[in-house]
Amino acid sequence: MSKPVPPSIVADAVDLGARILNSASMLHSVCDEDVQIATTPKDLVWRQDKVSLYRYRPLTAQRVGVPALICYGLIGRWTMVDLQPDRSLVRNLLNLGVDLYVVDWGNPSRADRYLTLDDYILGYLDAIVAEMARRSSQQAVNLLGICEGGVFTTAFAALEPARVNTLITTITPIDFHADVEDPRPGHGFINIWTRSLSVDDVDRLIDAHGALPGAFMGAVFNQMSPIRSLLKYNLDLLDVDDEGKLLNWLRMEKWISDRPDHPGEAARQWLKDLYQQNQMVRGEWHLGGRVVTLSDITMPVLNVYALDDHIVPPPTSRALGQHIGTKDYTELPLPGGHVGVFVGGRSQKLFAPAVASFLEKHDQGTA
Amino acid sequence: MNPFEAATAFWAALLPKAVVPEAEEVARLGEAMATLLESATAMMAQMASQMPGSDANTAxxxxxxxxxxxxxxxxxxLHEALDQIAHGPRFADMWDIERRYARLSAAVLEMRRVSDLHHAVVLAAWMEAAAEFSGVIAVNPPADxxxxxxxxxxxxxxxxxxxxxxDAFLASQAATLRAGVELSLAQQDLGELFGRLYGFPTRTEVDxxxxxxxxxxxxxxxLKRELAESQPQKQHA
Known part of the structure; x- marks a missing residue:
């Protein structure tokens, strides 16, 4: 006669079965339109080629006269700053009276393979800054760059300092080799991985695909937390026990899966000039025939970095302070990882108020 | 085996060894990898058998x-992405131009060879994890x-x-990437040829x-910027 099954095992099995049923039932009831991101109202105010500039509608009385531009990079998409109403840097800044714009680089395809970082920074970003200045009747605007977008705004601020009122960099790599100062396991893998390739490897990759495929970069990101990536579509889903949590999870998944291809020539510069050769901090990076000299950044700078950022390790961001030409330099370390600083509960309370306060302090415009 | 792989295997068998000298080496490497994977799978089954009584789903x-x-x-x-990059467009694989096809076959074999070598590095890591895991649960059996x-x-x-x-992982992964890219370029090379032969636009022309x-x-x-700078500032709307 077989032994009776212990009650604890029966209880575990029942609990697991209930979780699976609950997850399946919730997933079944969710429609595409339930999973909306980047919903804060805004208007298209300028467009060139695939690049669009939006201006957010105010949510309260404007308290900062000089407008601010949110500039994301070409890896991933800006929608992360407005993931959902209660996790939105955009909403938080609007509620603090900031006149806010965001640039959307569109969906680059192989047709855009010859666009360079020079085009993005000295072409599109330059035109956007001009448009914002024209609309607000200001000489200079505030730039808030994120990750690769932070490199765009930093380079622009170095080349066109008179047109930048303040520079805010967030989770931005500046010294691409400073990852060696962060010995935490898993931190800085992209830096190590890129340096494991030769210059020729990068050239051949871009030659073959005309782009840095978004799916490829997504795979590299997954490699940074390998077992987590393996578990998230089974164990994580089982732990989602209400519809609110499920929708939060799905919104994040929607953002993660929206990963455009990075235009080829721009990717070549990004990987070779910066990740491999670290030209920016060496004063050797050229855009439009001009050298990007970080010491030409003379406006006030706020540098926001994530304490647990494994993609852009803090030392790679904090290096900015050693190279710029202003004494008005502030660092804001925030709890969380690369994305967590934008969507995490703890950083929500700190991030936007610090940015708004910095902008107000340095506001020379008329609100 | 997909049609592309079947065609490659067919050609690898027909082509003289001088053209595809690595074919035998790749086959031997593949057999060694299969044995290694079999051992790891057996080890995993052993680990799974030590799971304390639980339901079938958890197991x-x-x-x-x-x-x-x-x-x-x-x-x-990443492996999936590399595979996708390596295989690329299927239509280009259908054509039979010997010299280019030989390059393509060699690229496929090289891709397979470096991929197996990379898998060996990954499996070594799996073995290390499994050994540590077995030791830990032998001393402290998990509750559930x-x-x-x-x-x-x-x-x-x-x-x-x-x-x-x-270094071993990074080197073998870089080699896999390199082989995938070379395979993709070999496929594009065939595509270019047939584009020219049959008069449809080639990748180079579109680029x-x-x-x-x-x-x-x-x-x-x-020009727009120069024009705007040369004009007096307009009032914004």
Whole structure:
């Protein structure tokens, strides 16, 4: 006669079965339109080629006269700053009276393979800054760059300092080799991985695909937390026990899966000039025939970095302070990882108020 | 075996050894890899058998997340991405132009060879994780299936992250990327040939057009800026 099954095992099995049923039932009831991101109202105010500039509608009385531009990079998409109403840097800044714009680089395809970082920074970003200045009747605007977008705004601020009122960099790599100062396991893998390739490897990759495929970069990101990536579509889903949590999870998944291809020539510069050769901090990076000299950044700078950022390790961001030409330099370390600083509960309370306060302090415009 | 792989195997068998000298080596490497994977799978089954009494779903989930094969394919998205990059457009593979096809066959074999070598590095990491895991649960048996999975996840993640930063892993992964890119370029080379033969636009021609459009847009942007700067400032709307 077989032994009776212990009650604890029966209880575990029942609990697991209930979780699976609950997850399946919730997933079944969710429609595409339930999973909306980047919903804060805004208007298209300028467009060139695939690049669009939006201006957010105010949510309260404007308290900062000089407008601010949110500039994301070409890896991933800006929608992360407005993931959902209660996790939105955009909403938080609007509620603090900031006149806010965001640039959307569109969906680059192989047709855009010859666009360079020079085009993005000295072409599109330059035109956007001009448009914002024209609309607000200001000489200079505030730039808030994120990750690769932070490199765009930093380079622009170095080349066109008179047109930048303040520079805010967030989770931005500046010294691409400073990852060696962060010995935490898993931190800085992209830096190590890129340096494991030769210059020729990068050239051949871009030659073959005309782009840095978004799916490829997504795979590299997954490699940074390998077992987590393996578990998230089974164990994580089982732990989602209400519809609110499920929708939060799905919104994040929607953002993660929206990963455009990075235009080829721009990717070549990004990987070779910066990740491999670290030209920016060496004063050797050229855009439009001009050298990007970080010491030409003379406006006030706020540098926001994530304490647990494994993609852009803090030392790679904090290096900015050693190279710029202003004494008005502030660092804001925030709890969380690369994305967590934008969507995490703890950083929500700190991030936007610090940015708004910095902008107000340095506001020379008329609100 | 997909049609492309079948065609490659067919050609590899027909082509003289001088053209594809690595064919035998790749076959031997593949056999060694299969043996290694078999050992790892047996080790995983042994680990799974030590799961404290739990329901079938939990046991199945553990087998899934501890499966060494998952580390070689589904568990590592990069491999999928590389495979996708390597295989590329299928139509280009249908044509029979011997010299280019030989280059393509060699590229396929090289891709397979470096991929197996990379898999060996990944499996070594899996073995290390499995050995540590077996030791830990022998001393401290987990209370239930969930605890056992958590223990495996912690060890596997740590070991794999460490392995990924090793010179051996980075070198074999770079070699896989390189082989995938060369394979893709060999396929495009065939495509170029047939484009010219049959009169449809080639990748090079389309790229040339894109380059022209990009350069024209660049000039247009510069002209617009010059024009705007030369005009008195307009009042904003």
């Amino acid at each position: 199945a989930l553990f087998r899934k997340i501890a499966d060494p094969a998952a580390w070689l394919s589904g568990g590592a998205d 299936g969930r605890a056992m999975m958590a223990q495996w996840s912690e060890i596997a993640n740590r070991v794999l992250i460490t392995a990924q930063r090793s 040339d057009l894109h380059r022209t459009v990009t350069e024209l847009r660049r000039e247009l942007r510069a």
